[in-house]
Structures are given as structure tokens and as C-alpha cells.
Amino acid sequence: MTLTVADAPATETTPGTAHFATPVTGAARVLHQIRTTPGITRTRLHEDLELSQPTVTRHVAALIDAGLVEQASPSQSSATTVGRPGTTLLPAGRHHTALGAHVGLRSTQLVAVDGSGRPLRSRTLKLPLADLSPEDALEAVSHGLTSLGRDLPDPVSLGVAFSSPVDAAGRVSSQAYGWDDVDVAGILGRADTGIPVSLATGVGAMAGAELTSTPLRSADNDIPGGRSSLYVYARELVAHSWIVGDAVHQPFTGTSPTAFTTIAESGSFRSSRGGTGHPLGTTAVLDAARRKGLGVSSIPELVALASSNAVARALLDERAELLGRIITLAVEVVDPATVVFAGDAFTADPDAVKIIAGGLQRSAPRRGLSIQRAGDGILSRAAAVTALHRLWTDPLG
Template sequence: MTVTALSPETRPTSTTGTRPTVYRQTTYPAPSGRSRSHAPAQNGPAGTAEPAEPAEPAVVSTARFATPVTGPARVLHQIRTSPGITRSRLHQDLDLSQPTVTRHVAALIDAGLVEQASPAQSSATTVGRPGTTLLPDGRHLTALGAHVGLRSTQLVAVDGSGRPLRSRTLKLPLPDLPPEEALEAVHHGLTSLARGLPDPVGLGVAFSSPVDATGHVSSRAYGWNSVDVAGILGRAAAGSGLPVSLATGVGAMAGSELTSTPLGTADSDIPGGRSTLYVYARELVAHAWIVGDAVHQPFTGVSPAAFTRIAESGSFSVSRNGSGHPLGTTAVLEASRRRGIRVSSVSELVALSSTNPVARELLDERAELLGQIISLAVEVVDPATVVFAGEAFTADPGAVKIIARHLRGDAPRRRLSIQRAGDGILSRAAAVTALHRLWSDPLA
């Protein structure tokens, strides 16, 4: 048997925080092993209990983040990213006929994903009769998402338009736990977070290490070797009826860029459309590309050997203690302790760096090595925009300045926009992973 899988800091443009995606079809081998069933046992003729049939594993998919392609999904995307928009503006923005816009809007209203605003609700300036503007709805729906980091996992519950309902941080040290135990804890945490909320319509899990095309994760930092996360989560969600979506975390962060930008407005002055490099650096370091209207989907997601050689060339190469990344938080803090600086977080090290030259020296060295890696990536693909996400950048503004000088110094004629992601990027990555199926096909 096979399980068929239907194969995200952004610039905020609306109150919803995230947006739609499309997916392609991928097929994973059926998960092996039996799953728990809560069905009552039946007695056979001899009075012995017959084993209950195992529940069917959940459908598991790998998210393929891209701008929406179907009419209803495009209309929903535009309403979510431009709350207060009118039907006439939808007609202009999406190049759809007025009858087609009217039909799609009516269907989305019937589905509870869009509401028609009263004049008091709408912030848009409109011409014509009042009450004709549109807002995202979806309050009757819940989606559950997780971003699985090396030692902590961010859990979120959002409604159908991406508005946050609940969140929780789960302390989960992956190197110290068997993969099955860790993933079952993630699933249990999500279902616990959903108690008392409307029935969930989707569950999404993004990993700070790459998820390959077959739904497996191999990570030296995690201590995982080709772990079948699709199979484990499919069994954990067996019998729930909930589809499960998987993503690589930095890819989901890039996907949140697509879900937060109105169609037809992003990088319209750039030949070939949007071109963005996303770089995430905290405990692990990873990158993703937006090319045109989609996030590039690597087959294996393995970091290039050249990146690893650069990362291991500095003072942090022996700081990993078997986990993390040479330029990650653990490595930097261990290097600090070896230099006589006792701090428990990068934020403390940054605060100390204004008076302690050794602290600033360590932070600058990491920024220089990150700059070499990012510069190499930029040279290969030549993006129009680079976005930095994660504590390595948000806690240390000086790091961004060093890397920016590095990039612009290498190619002074390049048109390069450098941005820093805002707070909450992990939660948004988890949310768009959970919602991408709904937003890709809202009337399914």
C-alpha cells in the first residue's frame, strides 16, 4: 500500500500574517508497523477478544510553497493580503472577469473563508454603495503547526486566515531523544494545544534540518539518519482524518513571504520576477531560495560542502560537542567560555560586547564567516534580495552590518536589498506549513 501525498522575517502587509501556496503530488511508501486504535475489541465465537484493525495512517504531504494558481485560491489570497479590497479591485488585480470574481467570492463566503464588511469594519476608501468590501474570515477553522528546532519546538494554533489563537514552546532536546519519541511528543503537544478550539483542518510540521523528497530527515545535529518522519507522523495522526504537511523550516519562512504579498505587486520592476535568498541562523544555519513565484525545493537539502568548510575554518569548529552547527548558538557560547566569558545566551554576549572586546571579536568572527557563506550563495544565484532570519541576526545588529558590507563590497554594482526578518518568524513558518493545503485549494 502507498500513502499518496499532495505535493514558509517577512514584510507584513496585512493583519493575517501569512498566505497561500500550491502543492504537487508526491507518493511515499506506506508507513510500516501498527498504530494504536481506540476502537473497542470484538469478541470472536470462542469469546476471545479479536485485535482491532489498525487505523489508517494519515495522509502526509511535503509542502511546495508557491503563489496560488486556481481562481478561488487567488481571490482568497488577495483578500487576505489586502483586507478591505473590493470586487472591482479583485477584477483589476487578478485579471478575472467580474462574473468570475463574483462567483468565487460567493463560494468563499459560503465556505466561511471570506466575509463582507460593513462600512464601519472596512478601512478602504470605496466608491459606490457601502458594504461592498471584503475581509478574510475562517474563524470556524483551526490549523496546528510546529517548528521543530534542535532543542525547542514552537507550537501554534491559528484560524483559517492565519490569525494566531494559541502558542506554546516545547522544550524538546532532539539529540537526547529517540526520533519516534520526539515526534510523538510534537504530535501530542499539537493535539493538546487544540483542546477547546474548532476542529482542526490540517497539521503542519517544519524542521530546522532539511526534509528530503521522500519525507525523511538526516541530520548530524539531530543525531538522525534517514528518519522516516512522514511515516512516524502519519502513524501518530492515524484515524484523526487530519492531513499532515512537512516542510524544511527556512523554506517555510521563505514561503511566508509569498503568503504575505498581494499578487501582482511583488518585485514587479525586477526582470523575471521575485528573486530572494532567505538565510536562517540560530542553533542551525540554513538557506532557501524564492525564484519567481515559488520556493525552490531541493531534492536532498544537504548543505554544500563549501559552506561546511567555511563554517569549520574559524574558532568555532571544535565547539559543537556533537550537536548544532559550527556557527550556531552552542558553538559561539562554548567558544566564549573557552575565552573566559561566562554567558548563557547570545543576547548576553551581544550586551557585553559594547565593553568587552573579546566578546565583540567572537561575534564579528562569526559574522565574517557567515558573510563568506552568504556571499558565495549570492554569487551563484545572484538574487535581488537577501533576508536574514534567526537569533544570529536579530540579537546582533552588528552582524547584519558586517555581512552587508561583505556582500556589497564583493559586487558594488549589484542591486541587492538586504532585510532583517521580524519577530515571530518561527511561528509563521509553522502556521504556513499547517495552512498551505487549505489556502491552495480552499473549496476542496
């Protein structure tokens, strides 16, 4: 397989930033509900989406013809009901392929998925951005996706998410990456493959993964003002994103608030530049540990040592407290219903989550905030939803 397919209009294939939101068109809403509620019936689609029965029937037929939905046999339980048993609907898309990447500071996660989001292949590409020019790094990502998709059906879409912000014009400026106003959209668009390409900020794609995996609600079940969630990702880099209503917030500049940076740089961790990550990221924390005489090479090692070493535990606690101050400030400004933590700053160190949660509860004990941790594979899901963004937004386009 190569990334060359039939020519398509330039307006459809020019790389653009993904705007993650609940679907708008009837066909996209029907596909979303079938993907997130496998085994749903046409009657239930009519009730959930408040579409007429003929409209549901028309959209389902078109999606079946497109190979994105398939019809299953009536369930055994329906045999006891009065009248003709209804068939159930399942996501299909097996003959579609989408290729996605999440570009981190030192490694890139590559995924191949089918049209329903089922994983087909994955690979981790060691790609230290500080050692490469932006052009060479993006060429390596493109080559990695081509290799990953070999012998699979030609991809219908590509997606690349970055752990640093991507602005509306498809440009990346990142002190951590060592990139200054890099035209990512232009560089990736030079290949002229004819395949639609979506770009995203990684933590925004993580938030988008929740929207794409949550069934749509009927009007009677709507939350006043819609859902609101704060996503925080902390590994080599630290970033956040919002779900407000039924869309992921699109920041105007994508830069971290000055107040957040001031907090991050106020402790024992050195400000990091030019490919060495965030002041509260993995590299900065491990550098601080080594300065204190701790011979560790990963956050899990530092967490394991902290069970018997007070210096290691104090270092992790300090990072958690600084992260907690940043998160508390964000929560107080926007007042979300849910906070979701992703990245090994949280997953590798459960005590960090307790410290941050305790700070949030002390700042607003009656807020009723729901605190969650993202599951494993969040980087792969971010890459996949970016890759599938155009298909799921306009499945019949």
C-alpha cells in the same frame, strides 16, 4: 478536542512536503488577495487578478459559503461615488483551526491559528532532540499539538516544519539532530487521524511566509523573471532557502553545499555533531566563548559583554565574517534581489548584519542588493504557514 475527525481518503491525509508558491487556482488566488488586502472589492479583484467579473463573483460566493471570507459594509468614502457602492471583503475562517509546529534542536514552537492565519494560541515546548529518539520526539510534538488545540474547533490541517532539511519523501537526515534517514512522514502518519499533514524545512517555510503575505501582482506590474530572495536562518542551525520567481525553491537533497561547510569549519568554532548544532550556531559560539574564559550562557549575554570586552566582540565578528563569506558565495551564484536574515545570530547582534552587509557591498558594489532582517515571531509564522498550506492551496477542496 482530539485529533480524530471524519475519515478522509488516504491520498489526502498522508503527510507530504509543502511546496510553497503563489496560488494557482482561481479560488485560491481570490482568497490570497483578500487575505493580503483586507477591504478589497470585487472590482479590484477583477483588476488585480485579471479574472472576469462573473468568475470573481462565483469564487467569492463559494469562499463566503465555506466560511473563509466575509462581506463588510460599504466604506464611508464610497458614499460620495456615483452608482451603487461596492461592498468590501475580509478574511474570515474563524471556525477553522490549523495546528503547526517548528521543531528546533532544543525547543519546538507550537501554534494554533484560524483559517485566515490569525494566532489563537502558542506555546514553546522544551524538546532536546539529542536526548530523545525520533519516534519519542515526534510523539511529543503530536501530543503538544493535541494539548494546544484542546477546546478549539477540530483542526482542518496540521503542519510540522523542521530546522533541518526534509526531502521530497518526507525523510530527515541531520548530523545536528543525530537523525539518519528518519521517515518523519511515516512516523507522523501512523496516527491515522484523517487530518491532512504538511511537512516543511523551516527556512523554506520562512520564505513561504513572505509569499503567503504578499498580494499578487497584475501582469503589468510583474518584475521581469519574478522576485528572487535569499533567506538565511542562523541560530542553533544555519540554513538557507530561495524564492525564485513565485515559488520557494525545492532542493533535491536538501544538504548544505560542501563549500559552505568548509567555510563554517575554517575558524575557531568546532564542528558540531549529534544534537549540538552547526559550527556557527549558538552552542558552538558559546562553547568557544567559554574556552576563552567568558562566562556567558546566551548569545544576548555575549553581545552585551562585547560592548566592553574585546575578546567577546572578536568572537562575534569572526562568526559574522564566516557567515558573510557563506552568504556572499550564495549571492554571487544566484544573484538575488533581496537577502533576508532571520535568527538571533542577526537579530541579537546588529553589528553582525553590518559586517555581512559590508562584505556583500564590497564584493559587488553596484549590485543594488536589498538587505532585510526578518521580524519577530518568524518561527511561529513558519509553523503557521506550514499548517495552513493545504487549506490555502485548495480552499474549496
